[in-house]
Amino acid sequence: MPSRVRRGAAVVAVAGGALSLVGAAAPDPATPTGAVDPADAGATTALRLTTDASAAEAAVPPLAEQRSLRPVAPATDVLDAAGLVKAVRLAERQAVAEAERKAAAQRAEAERKAAAAKAAAVTGSLGCTLSTAGLGPVKPWVADAAEFLGCLFGRPPMIGVASRGNASDHPSGHALDFMMRGAAGDRLAACALRNKEALGITYVIWKQRINYGSGWETMDDRGGETANHYDHVHISFATSAPGGRPAAC
Structure with missing residues (x-):
């Protein structure tokens, strides 16, 4: 069982998820070997949580870059003006011919x-x-x-x-x-x-x-x-x- 560390006897530095002790820490003779001071238990728990959080943060990959999307207009056929005019004129001639045919049939x-x-x-x-x-x-x-x-x-x-x-x-x-x-x-x-x-x-x-x-x-x-x-x-x-x-x- 590790010896109890007296409060304030050592400074703990947390860097990149690793623990470092700064200064010397002497065992507390008032605390029996193997016992945990309740006051130090909270500090130990907080230290462990901080370390776990730092490790978890380091394990999370950076967010993927979100690229902006630009809307693309649907492809459209190029209007053939000459072809359209030709088609309209052809339809008009056919309509006139049909009207003349009907009129001739009615006269006959x-x-x-x-x-x-x-x-x-x-x-x-x-x-x-x-x-x-x-x-x-x-x-x-x-x-x-x-x-x-x-x-x-x-x-x-x-x-x-x-x-x-x-x-x-x-x-x-x-x-x-x-x-x-x-x-x-x-x-x-x-x-x-x-x-x-x-x-x-x-x-x-x-x-x-x-x-x-x-x-x-x-x-x-x-x-x-x-x-x-x-x-x-x-x-x-x-x-x-x-x-x-x-x-x-």
């Missing part, structure tokens, strides 16, 4: 309905309903003229859309052939010319002659009865719907 439908109403008024007064389904996809006013003239002249066989070896209005749906001969053909050709404006007719061919509305003109011989139009009346029509109402002949 209105013209078709007007022509159908006009033809229905005439053929209705004749008490005639004639199907034009066999003519193919002829224009609406061509179908109306076929119904009008067909009802007037005994429903003759008719040809609408058809292929031709030479220049013709048949493939595009702008022509009709009324298969008839003689006086019946004469009357039908004359009636068609009388209603030329109302039916939208451009010319009539009959018996190797052509009439644009100002009289008959002789045509070249094409070498046959059908080619020279002796067995049918050919009627060609305009590319747009006519106006007016045809009159019975």
Whole structure:
């Protein structure tokens, strides 16, 4: 057991967690060997705590350096002004084209309905309903003229859309052939010319002659009865719907 140290007999220096005694310390004869003076116990405890605290402080590493963070703006695409203008102009052209297409379709439908109403008024007064389904996809006013003239002249066989070896209005749906001969053909050709404006007719061919509305003109011989139009009346029509109402002949 260590000897008791008399209070004030020695100076203790604490440096860097190590203890050093400064001066001499003599044992206290009044205190039995192995006993601890209560007054010195507190000092010893305080000394131990101070030493432990210093050691703990030395063991704690310095705080890590806190670096400031600078916000980074998100990446953005560079605006291509020329490309944007081009895209806008393209969209505008497409919108204009679509509007024009719709307007043209509406006009065509209105013209078709007007022509159908006009033809229905005439053929209705004749008490005639004639199907034009066999003519193919002829224009609406061509179908109306076929119904009008067909009802007037005994429903003759008719040809609408058809292929031709030479220049013709048949493939595009702008022509009709009324298969008839003689006086019946004469009357039908004359009636068609009388209603030329109302039916939208451009010319009539009959018996190797052509009439644009100002009289008959002789045509070249094409070498046959059908080619020279002796067995049918050919009627060609305009590319747009006519106006007016045809009159019975």
